Amino acid sequence: MKAFVGAKIFTGKEWLYNGTLIIDEGKIKKVLRRRRIPKNVEVINVKDRFITPGLVDAHTHLGMVEEGAGKDYADLNESTNPSTPDIRAIDGFYPMDAAIKEARSSGITTVYITPGSSNPIAGIGAVVKLKEGYLKDMVLKEVAGLKLSFGENPKSTYGAKGKKPITRMAIAAIIREAFYKAKTYCNKRRGKEKNTEYETLCLALKKEIPVRAHAHRKDDILTALRIAEEFDLSIIIDHCTEGHLATEEIKGVKNLIGCISGPHMYFPWKVELKHNSFKNPGILSKNGLTVAITSDHPFTPIKYLNLYAALAHKEGMDELDALKSITINPAILLGIDKSVGSLERGKDADFVIWSGHPFDIKTEATQVYIEGKSIVKE
Secondary structure, three states: OEEEEEEEEEOOOOEEEEEEEEEEOOEEEEEEOOOOOOOOOEEEEOOOOEEEEOEEEEEEOOOOOOOOOOHHHOOOOOOOOOEOOOOEHHHHOOOOOHHHHHHHHOOEEEEEEOOOOOOOEEEEEEEEEOOOOOHHHHEEEEEEEEEEEOOHHHHHHHHOOOOOOOOHHHHHHHHHHHHHHHHHHHHHOOOOOOOHHHHHHHHHHOOOOOEEEEEOOHHHHHHHHHHHHHHOOOEEEEEOOOHHHOHHHHHOOOOEEEEEEOOOOOOOOOHHHOOOOOHHHHHHHHOOOOEEEOOOOOOOOHHHHHHHHHHHHHOOOOHHHHHHOOOHHHHHHHOOOOOOOOOOOOOEOOEEEEOOOOOOOOOOEEEEEEOOEEEEOO
């Protein structure tokens, strides 16, 4: 049993000053509001340090685009067919990617990995904990969400080939057609023969997994929400770049789980990014939505995730909300908040010891723990 004493602790809900974090056998035993040392524990003095839960990035392509290897080594987009619901990100994940070590060293302990956005129906994402060891030990949820993509990416991918979809209308039509066929399959399937594409779509239709809608522009966000309501799907809006222009419409969707905002440290290289702003997550949060901030690694480096939240705070997001956007909120969106995302009794001992406030540009993650094991040391 270990007691980390004297730090400023962000629990996932609030700051505790001069608090005590006690861990045992990979789990959090207690979080105390003051410096209090139980008997028979190893005491670790972290006075003047800051402790947060391990950071969680709810939308990445980590390990799918190998750092320094070039695009020929990327396993991101199966852009041979506009509908590929059966492909799984975990089958393209490379656990030796150098960016994984960088992420760990920067306090990120859990990520969601997802196929890219070339296809209107792009495939299945997974939740991965960035501990050392075998891939089978890293995977928390192999089937965690179904990616749908709207807007310029599918248009440009297939427009260049002269193949459907080349318009937003066709993107929506492809998605609808697939769900209508899957609905019939789900209701009528018999015997042992299975269709892997429809089996995956059935998971979304039964709300066993959410759809993860890649949508930047307001009209694409609204199209995604219409389709979700039409088929009674649970939905998360990924990127949600113009979400601040559609807060009332977004709030009114009954099966909305939340929004993932970002990346915002990004040049608006296409028209649907022209309203990209670090003000976006704060506006969404102030409207009562569950918001996570993403790096969208490798499009912006995951190792600066805490600084993206800091910039959102600079642009008007409440400090606690900004901290939640990279800890407990993404854990909620990923459905793993019973084990990670906050420092509470019984949860995994995933936490970061920082040299200063995590929003200070000079701050470093001096120690990182996953399930009570130190994976980054000073």
